Amino acid sequence: MIKFNVKILKLAVFLIVFLFSAVIVSEIASAKDVLPKGGSSFDTAVEIGQGAYQGGALKDKEVEYFYVNAKPGQEVKIAGAFTSGSTYGANCILYLYNENREEIGGSMESSYESPALITVSWLPNSDKDLYKYYIRAGSYSSELASYSLDVSLQNCYDAQSEVDAGDTFDKAMTLSSGEYKAYLSGSKGTDTKDFYKVSVEKGKTLTAKVTPQGEAAISLTLYDGNRQELKAEYASNPGAIITNSASIAESGDAFISVTCDELCSSNLALYTLDIATEGEPVEEVGDSEEETYNKTEAEELAKDLVKKGRSWLLILGIVAAFVIILIIGVVAYFLLKKKKKAKDSNIPSTPGTPGSPPPVS
Secondary structure, eight states, X not given: OOOOOHHHHHHHHHHHHHHHHHHHHHHHHHOOEEOOOOBSSSTTOEEOOSEEEEEOOBOTTOEEEEEEEEOTTEEEEEEEEEEESSXXXXXXXXXXXXTTOOEEEEEEEEESSSOXXXXXXXXXXXXXXXXXXXXXXXXXXXXXXXXXXXXXEEEOOSTTSSSOOOSSSTTOXXXXXXXXXXXXXXXXXXXXXXEEEEEEOTTOEEEEEEEEESSOOOEEEEEOTTOOEEEEEEOSSTTOOEEEEEEOSSSEEEEEEEEOOTTTOSSOEEEEEEEEEESOOOOOOOOOHHHHHHHHHHHHHHHHHHHHHHHHHHHHHHHHXXXXXXXXXXXXXXXXXXXXXXXXXXXXXXXXXXXXXXXXX
């Protein structure tokens, strides 16, 4: 006679429930939302958010327009899978546009026996608080049986924060010594430069090191508190680790700039930034009492000389004016005397006047 084993029964029930639950979770995870009918132009584009969407059939050369909003430092990534509804295949398109409706990424791929897979991504900088991106998806030729869109908003914030480091001095992110992870867009966005601000002391040496995760040729520049370049270092090859250091001549703020543009990388660039300050600070001492006294005495002496100089200038001015007046008077006297003499010599003589010639008969 077979005995009934309660432990075996419990174990069997547990395994059945576990397997059933796993199947349900898997189905839920793989489920896609229904993609709403898109607009026929940019003006009628339909908003969608982060998620996986399943769309329906499209006619020959039919395209749909959607848009998605993203914060600065959020990578917008769109992945599309297109299934042809024709035995001849279909040319499928997926493009991404900025707010000015300028194309910033995407491509056209052919779908025959297998779906066409297209992916496009973009990482914006911190110029705006919110960005709007348009999506254009559909068929360039032949109809589509169906297509799906996976919309991802990946947080690529800098230095374990919830924001993107600014790309100007005024928007620099304040950091202290330590190790930080950050992102730059390369050619896949506008987040090509990160600025950081560090408090430093005179006499110390500021050192920054950048380690890229991948084949990115990153550049690293240090600036003083006056935003004057101290030293710049450039990667000699993709993936190179860069170290830059500079002595601090004045206590205050210093700036670190990390750059990766379209020439640096064709993909998103993840990097690690190490910041350190070394050495002993130089104590900044004010003027001593003797220096202050000498400085004050010199200032008083200068003021006294200026006063005396003004007095002498006044005296010299008076003397010069007197001399000029005297000269003008003397010249005028002689001119008048000469004029009078010339007038007297031109007066004719009268008869009977002694010394005059006798009259003619």
